[in-house]
Amino acid sequence: MNFLSIAWRNMCERPLASFLTGLSMALGVAAVIMVLVIHRVAVEQFEQDAQGYHFIVGGTGGRTELVMSTVYHLGKPLYPISYAYYRKFVDGEYAKYTDAAIPYCLGDTFVVGDYKYRAIGTTPDLFEKLKYDGVTPYEFSEGRNFKREKFREAVIGSVIARQGKIKVGDKVNPTHGLGGNPEDEHEESFEVVGILKPTGTANDRAVYVNMEGFYLMPNHSLSAKPKNADDTEASTVPEPGAPTVGYDNEGNELEPLPEAQREVTSILVLAKGPTEAMELNFSINKSGSGTQAVPPSEVVTQMLENIVGPVRTVLLVLTALIVLVAAIGILVSIYNSMSDRAHDIAVMRALGASRGAVQSIVLLEAVLLALLGGLAGWVLGHLMVGLASPYVEIKTGVPLDMLAVDPKELIVLPSLVLLAILAGILPAITAYRTDVAKALSGTR
Structure with a gap:
């Protein structure tokens, strides 16, 4: 007796019920897959964006605000x-510890349609001395680095080049x-x-201009020169x-702006090594400047542990509940059909099938x-990740790979098998207890 073909025939005899039950399961699994994939990509992205240098120096305030505005x-x-x-x-007391110091000047925006991107004043050293993920140097798909x-x-x-259809030689x-605001656009x-x-980092959605x-x-x-407690007079050299x-x-x-009238955000x-990084970190944070x-x-690790992780847990619980409801749907669908199958079960038993x-x-059904x-x-979840990727990349700079597989996905299908067996136990017990004589005689 081919159990699989019989189970398949039983499903096909109830096409609408089987389709709706399978659909509810598919939607639940798709939600689980999306949460797992997006969380993994987001974690990798957050961690990758914060690589390539030892720390960020900025004004006093929130550590998270400094990282979010500078890195992301x-x-x-x-x-x-x-x-x-x-x-x-560059050439002062911290220079002996420093391999690279890249200034960022923030406060301007570049608008492409409905999207707003940061315009950052910096130096060519950003693309020459730093590696965006700590390993890979910056490369240009077109053109070159700007000159001092x-x-x-x-x-x-x-992302901006693709979104705004901007090419080398265009003006921004x-x-x-x-x-x-359009009325605040610079003439320059x-x-x-x-x-x-x-x-694959937030740098894909920024405009970098010569500082x-x-x-x-x-x-x-x-x-006039700003008054900071630890500042020395601006150098004329x-x-x-x-x-x-x-x-x-x-x-x-063009004549450069005098240094006394400058500031950086x-x-x-990038320190010369871990020891120098520790010395710099201690000196800066204890200077009272x-x-x-x-x-x-x-900061990224704290964000992932305190915000992203709990959010993922909540989403996974919600999606697991969807899958559980779908499993209950399997139970109800099969159980409600048992009275209609009583005669078929009795015939099978009469032909020699065991309980x-x-x-x-x-x-098996x-x-x-x-x-x-x-x-x-599973397929739908990855397709939805692929469909969402262009929008997510434009808004956040994070590309989503629809073919990316999270290792946790490997436990989804085995878990479904176990859940299905649990859902099928009650209908199976009902089938097991079917009275052959009553079912064949048509009595209840």
Whole structure:
């Protein structure tokens, strides 16, 4: 006796009920798959974005706010610090500990349609001295890095290039402030000279402009030197590698903004080694200078443990409840059909089928419903991840790979088999107890 073919025939005899039961199971499994895949990708993304340097230096305030605004380009930046303080990492007291110090000047926005992206003033060292995931150097899909002496050059991330259909040679005009209001658009434009290859980080959705040109835009300079407790007088000697004269897009000479009128929002610091990083971290945080050094990996770990992890747990509980309801649907569907099957079961018994064989057929039907629904849900879940990927990448810079498989997915189908067996026990017991004589005579 072929139990599988009999179980399949029983399912096909109730096509609507079987379809709806399988569909509910598929939707539940699809939800589970989406939660697992998106959580894994999000965790990897958060961790990868915070690599490539030892810590971020910024003004005092929330550690999380500093990391979110600098690393992920989200939220409001903290109060800026003086340019003189940044010079300490270049040719001052902290320079002997530092391999690279990359300044970030935040506060402007670049608008593409309905989307707003950060415009960041920085130096070419960002793409030359740092590796975006701690291992892989930045590469350009088109063009090159901007040059220090070309004050009106810019590099853009891959998401912005694709979203705005921007190519090398195009001009971009940031807007002042984080609101992205069209009336606040700067008249000064920057020429796009390079488009980054996709990095899978938040850098894919940012515009990087030459910091020298950033300073020369309206409302980006200070009228007088800021007063910070630990600041020394601004040096009249340009920092190593800084241009003494620059040029705009037409080749006209531009004079750099005096250092006394400059400030930076934050600094990405790559120390010479772990020991130097510890010394720098301690020195900065104990100096009382109104600044703080924050290792982004620590903040990311806390965020994942305290926010992302609990949210995933809640979502998994909710999706597990959906799957449980689908399993109950299997139980109800098969159990309600037992009275209609009593005659068929009696015929099978009369032809020599044992009670155990009949019981096995009912359990196998429950398992088939769960497995088919689960497989459909697994495919549907990954398809939904793929469909959501373009929107998620535009909004967050996080690409979702529909083919990415979380190891925890491997326990989904075995769990469904166990759940289906539990759901099929009651109908199987009912089949086991079927009275052959009464069923064949048509009495109850």
